[in-house]
Structure formats: C-alpha cells, structure tokens
Amino acid sequence: MEKFLLFFCIAALAALLSFSKKATVHADMNSTRKNHVKGTVGAIVDYSSRIGKEEKLAMEMAIDDFYNYTNQSLILQLKNSQGDPIKAALAAKDLIDNQQVQAILGPQTWEEASLVAEVGNQSHVPVLSLADSTPSWATKRWPFLIQASPSQHVQMKAVAAIVQSWRWRRVILIYEDIDSAANGVIPHLSDALREVGAEITHFVALPPSASSSLSEELEKLKMQQCRVFVVHSSLPLARRLFETAKKMKMIEKDYVWITTDWTTSLVHSIVNEATAISSMQGVLGVKSYFPENGSQFQDFHTRFRRKFNTEHPEEENQEPGIFALQAYDATWAVALAMEETNKSPNNCLTKSY
Ligand SMILES: *[C@@H]1O[C@H](CO)[C@@H](O)[C@H](O)[C@H]1NC(C)=O
Ligand SMILES: *[C@@H]1O[C@H](CO)[C@@H](O)[C@H](O)[C@H]1NC(C)=O
Ligand SMILES: *[C@@H]1O[C@H](CO)[C@@H](O)[C@H](O)[C@H]1NC(C)=O
Ligand SMILES: *[C@@H]1O[C@H](CO)[C@@H](O)[C@H](O)[C@H]1NC(C)=O
Ligand SMILES: *[C@@H]1O[C@H](CO)[C@@H](O)[C@H](O)[C@H]1NC(C)=O
Secondary structure (H helix, E strand, C coil): CCHHHHHHHHHHHHHHHCCCCCCCCCCCCCHHHHCCEEEEEEEEECCCCHHHHHHHHHHHHHHHHHHHHHCCEEEEEEEECCCCHHHHHHHHHHHHHCCCCCEEECCCCHHHHHHHHHHHHHHCCCEEECCCCCCCCHHHHCCCEEECCCCHHHHHHHHHHHHHHCCCCEEEEEEECCHHHHHHHHHHHHHHHHHCCCEEEEEEEECCCCCCHHHHHHHHHHCCCCCEEEEECCHHHHHHHHHHHHHCCCCCCCCEEEECHHHHCCHHHHCCCHHHHHHCCCCEECCCCCCCCCHHHHHHHHHHHHHHHHHCCCCCCCCCCHHHHHHHHHHHHHHHHHHHHHHCCCCHHHHHC
16 A cells, blocks of 8 residues: 555664563464464554544554464554543553553544653654654654654645646635644645745634634635635534535635645545535545555455444444555554564664664
8 A cells, every 4th residue: 555654664663663572462362363473562543533433443454464464463452542642641651551562553643642752752662653744853852753644745745736736826724723733734835835936825723623713714714815725624623614614605716725635535434424515515625645446455445344334333434544544554564563573683673773
C-alpha cells in the first residue's frame, strides 16, 4: 500500500526497538500461536471517532495478516483515548509499565501524540504517530517519535495548485481551532500559496463545538471580497459549517470551497446521508490518493467491510479510508521491525543509531 512510508518506518524502528524491553506472553491466545509470539505492540486510538474505529480494526487485521504470512505473532494491546490527551498519556504509561509494550502506535491528534511521545521517550519506547501534523522540531526533541502519516506540506501544495490553476490570488482559511491545525497547517499553506503568488487574507478559527455561532461567522465572510475558502476541519464541524453555508446561499456560483484531507478522506463515511452530501455539493476536496485496483487492496477491502459491519452496525458505510490504510501499514512496519530486531539484535542500524 504505502511502500515508501513502510520502508522508512522499518529502518527507523528497528534501530529504536533494540533499546526496548522483551515482551510477555498473552494468556488468551491459542497455543499454536502463543509459541510464536515475538513481542507486544501498544496502540492508542479514539474509539468514539470514525478514524479511530477504522484504525482499530485495521491494526487488528494487520496483526492477523502478519501471523498468516510469517508465522510470527504479535500481541496488540489497544487503549481508548477518547480523544483526550491526558487519557492518551496515562494509557501510554500503562502500556509501557504494565504491558511491557515495545512500541506504541497512534494517536490521532498532535495534542495526544505530543504527550505520548514524551512518555515514550522517557522509557525509550518508540511511538509511531498517526497524527496528521508533527511539527519539525518534534522528532529532534523526542528521538523515539516517528511520524507514520504523510506530511501536511505535500497536501498544502496540492491545495495551492488548485488555487493557482484558477489564478486566484487570495484565500480565506477557515480552520478548527486546535493547536495541531494552527501549527501544522498554517505555515505550510502560507508557504505553498506564496510559491504560486497567492496569500491567505483572513484566518477564521472555529471552536470544535461551534454550531449556532457559525452563521455569524459566515455572515461576516459574506461581506468580504474574497470568496475562496479553504476549510481545514474535522468532518463533524465541516458538516455543520456546510449545512449552515448552504442555508445562507454561500455554496453557490461565485463561491469556492476547498476542503483538506481531514474532511475529504472521511466523506466516504457519510455518502449515504443525503442532507450532509447535498450541502457539500460543489465543494472541492483534496485527499490522499491510494490505488484501489490492486489485488492486495481488494482483498483488504472485502475483509475490512465484513468485519467493520459486524463491529459497528451503527455506521452506515463500511468503506476503509486512508486512515485505515495508514494504520494497517504502520502496524506492519512495527511487526517487520520487531522481526528484524529479533533476528539480529546487533545489526548495523542499531550501531548507526
Ligand atoms: C490456533 O490458530 C491457528 C491459526 O490461527 C490454527 O491453525 C490452529 O488450529 C489453532 N490451534 C488451536 C489449538 O486452536
Ligand atoms: C493466509 O494467507 C494465504 C496466502 O498466503 C491466503 O490464501 C489465506 O486466505 C490467508 N488466510 C487468512 C485467514 O487471511
Ligand atoms: C507456518 O507454519 C505452518 C505450520 O507450522 C507451515 O505449514 C507454514 O509453511 C509456515 N509458514 C511460513 C510462512 O513459515
Ligand atoms: C528523549 O530521549 C533521548 C534519549 O534518551 C534524550 O537524549 C532526550 O533528552 C529525551 N528528550 C526529552 C525531551 O526528554
Ligand atoms: C491500477 O490503476 C492504475 C491507474 O489507473 C494503473 O496504472 C495500474 O496498472 C492498475 N493496476 C492494476 C493491478 O490493475
């Protein structure tokens, strides 16, 4: 799936893993498989979000597939952060102290990932962050932190390319007001736009829970000359924003709306919801590309949909998105890195680190 990412992660991880502790064996695993346990991986996800639900299932599938292909088994210890950075940090501490995990996967937001990185770094346990933005200073500060999701820089270049292709000069950025959105996206978008001779003229920060205040904000935007909006927000907030904008006749000719990956890569989860989809009619979106025609993906897709449907009957759509694929690949990367480390504890990667 994402080969580039995978190789990078394995190299970095194998080096880091040789520092961490040996695993304990899981009691409720069947006896054949138990004899082949090579380590324990921790994961911290937010079960209440669509992204978390997809990630959890994808990680479990990766562990099962890895066993099927290599006869090497890993134990996956999952924790629910409920999207709360403090809970995520406590979960990390518990995974390290009590479950003796050798690496931690997740979490989804930079607010959580930064606290988990600190805990992991203290105990020399590698943390693979799936958060969409990791500031460049972070991996220097915490050498045990690895970013396992694509950088925002590339995505913002794609947004800028759309702006350039229509020769727009000014855009307004509307973003969900959390640290990672502000720090992770604004500098990249500003740079990318500058390169194509455009700029952000206004920044509109919306609180994650914004709802009735949205019409006031949009009213102010209606007064602006600039009618090109880039929206960087989670799907729930984006839905409320577009539903309000549609009522205010702002999703029409003369207005341009561009959503980033954070929204666009989850639109598949609401395709059956007519109101939401109709309010987004005409919005342009940038999302991560992955080839969907390969046999490996097809096989994953079929199994994922079946399992997701059983686990989450409340979800209307069972398609895996990019977040599931990233979680699957990151889990494989950890599994392969552990295999490397077990094979040759003193390989050259370790020495060069
Ligand atoms: C354990 O699981 C493996 C594969 O998942 C299966 O082949 C084997 O028969 C199982 N063994 C027992 C004792 O259930
Ligand atoms: C295990 O892998 C083989 C191919 O190596 C495949 O045919 C089989 O369906 C897989 N089984 C499961 C349970 O994934
Ligand atoms: C895994 O183990 C089974 C039975 O022990 C064996 O038949 C199979 O070839 C092994 N697969 C790999 C990839 O080593
Ligand atoms: C993280 O761990 C490394 C290696 O032990 C150490 O040099 C560094 O100071 C730690 N970083 C922080 C922020 O504690
Ligand atoms: C999948 O589609 C891409 C682009 O359409 C094509 O280049 C590639 O060869 C296809 N792969 C397979 C396995 O069909």
